[in-house]
Amino acid sequence: MTAVIDSLSPCQRHQLLEHLQHPKAIPAIIEHLEQRLQSQLKCPTCNHDKVYRWGILKGLQRYRCRGCTKTFTALTGTPLACLRKRELWMEYATSMLNSEALRTAARRCKIRLDTSFHWRHRFLKLADYLNAKALSGIVEADQTLFCESFKGQRKIIERPVRKRGNDNKKAAKWVPVLVARDRNSSEADFVFKHFTLKNVEQHLLPLLSQDIVLCTDAHLTFESLANKHHLHHKVLNVSAGERVKEAAFHIQGVNNYHQRLKCWIQRFHGVATGRSRNAGHPAPPAQIRTCATNAYGSYLECIPSNRLFGQGCTTLGCGSASRKN
Numbered sequence: 001m002t003a004v005i006d007s008l009s010p011c012q013r014h015q016l017l018e019h020l021q022h023p024k025a026i027p028a029i030i031e032h033l034e035q036r037l038q039s040q041l042k043c044p045t046c047n048h049d050k051v052y053r054w055g056i057l058k059g060l061q062r063y064r065c066r067g068c069t070k071t072f073t074a075l076t077g078t079p080l081a082c083l084r085k086r087e088l089w090m091e092y093a094t095s096m097l098n099s100e101a102l103r104t105a106a107r108r109c110k111i112r113l114d115t116s117f118h119w120r121h122r123f124l125k126l127a128d129y130l131n132a133k134a135l136s137g138i139v140e141a142d143q144t145l146f147c148e149s150f151k152g153q154r155k156i157i158e159r160p161v162r163k164r165g166n167d168n169k170k171a172a173k174w175v176p177v178l179v180a181r182d183r184n185s186s187e188a189d190f191v192f193k194h195f196t197l198k199n200v201e202q203h204l205l206p207l208l209s210q211d212i213v214l215c216t217d218a219h220l221t222f223e224s225l226a227n228k229h230h231l232h233h234k235v236l237n238v239s240a241g242e243r244v245k246e247a248a249f250h251i252q253g254v255n256n257y258h259q260r261l262k263c264w265i266q267r268f269h270g271v272a273t274g275r276s277r278n279a280g281h282p283a284p285p286a287q288i289r290t291c292a293t294n295a296y297g298s299y300l301e302c303i304p305s306n307r308l309f310g311q312g313c314t315t316l317g318c319g320s321a322s323r324k325n
Contacts, residue, residue, distance in 0.1 A: 030060065033074040044077035045070050079125035085111070092119055099267035132186040135207045139182045140215045140251045141222065143195055144258040145174040179254045180204055182212075187257070197224050205229065215249045219250070 018067045040062070042049050048067030055062050060073040075081045088109045095105040096147070106116035150156045176195035181187040190203045200221055208214070208231065216222035226233035234249040236242045244250045 020233050030074065033078060033080075034061070035132075037074045043067060043070065044072055060137055069151055079122045079129055083119070092116075093123065096120065096123060099264055132181075132188040132207065134209070135180060135182045135186055135188065136209065136212060137182050137184065138213045138215060138249065139208060140254045141178065141180040141204065141257070142217060142251050142254040143176050144176045144220070144262070148173040148175055176205065179257050180207065181253050183253075183259065195221060197228075200225055203227075213249065215245075215251050217251065264319060 014195055041051055041065075043051055043065035046065060046068040048065050050066040051063045052066070053061060054071050057071075058174055060075065062071050062073050064071045080089075088111065092105060092109050092111075095108050100108065102120060103113060104118070106113045109116070111119075150158070163250045176192050177189060178192065178195065178200065179187065188204070188207055190199075192199045192203075205225070210230070211232075213232045213234060214222070214226055215236065217238045218235050223233070223235065227233065231302045236245055236249070236251060238251075243252065298312035
């Protein structure tokens, strides 16, 4: 063994040392970020496209920019930058997908509670960071609703305080969540304060090209969007029982997404919707944060687990709330 090591070049010895010090550093997430960087190799600092390889840093390929001379890796500029203990990331991701609370996840990974809180929000930001930048082919789009909640707030000025629950469903205020996906499993989701044509144009339209086929229900907002921008639009009359049109066009993919999302988030007994992304104070776990501008759903992106954590991870169904850890 000593003779084999002695025969290695200095570069090979350095790579061997890096591999021994940082073994198995979450290949699914790292590989996804590496592929994302390779598809559009530019400097994250100055956006210069003249870059070249600059050694290995903690098991990751490092690059150097010819413009600003700064170095970067696939993690630079992402929510996972500067996070330690990579060997625990996958275990913590599994904990999130199992709907475990912060303290349970901290005990499982043997980390501090504040680290668990920090990691959770970093992973959620990563999910938002990896939102699809473009949708192609047949694109399904539909909205679902979450009841407005002020869970965790001690002072509520928007409405009279009640103990819990709301029997008057007509008086409840609902927060719309728009989900769009294509048949290549590229997905994007948005949380709006109001589901209007202006909001849909601002957030969904940039992801669509003119040659896509948009499949939606008969909501007037989708019809207005398609007519205004001359999109090929397939409308399904879901209320009349129409599920599939022409044997290929349906919205069952996004409906399945909605079902898995609500079953997964049921474990948290409601979500707080009143705290914005930049509210200046930490938001509680198990929530969907909304605001008047481009708010995002904190936990939405944990549902398509193959995007972040590899094909081996799955989300639990509605029965996960009663499972003992």
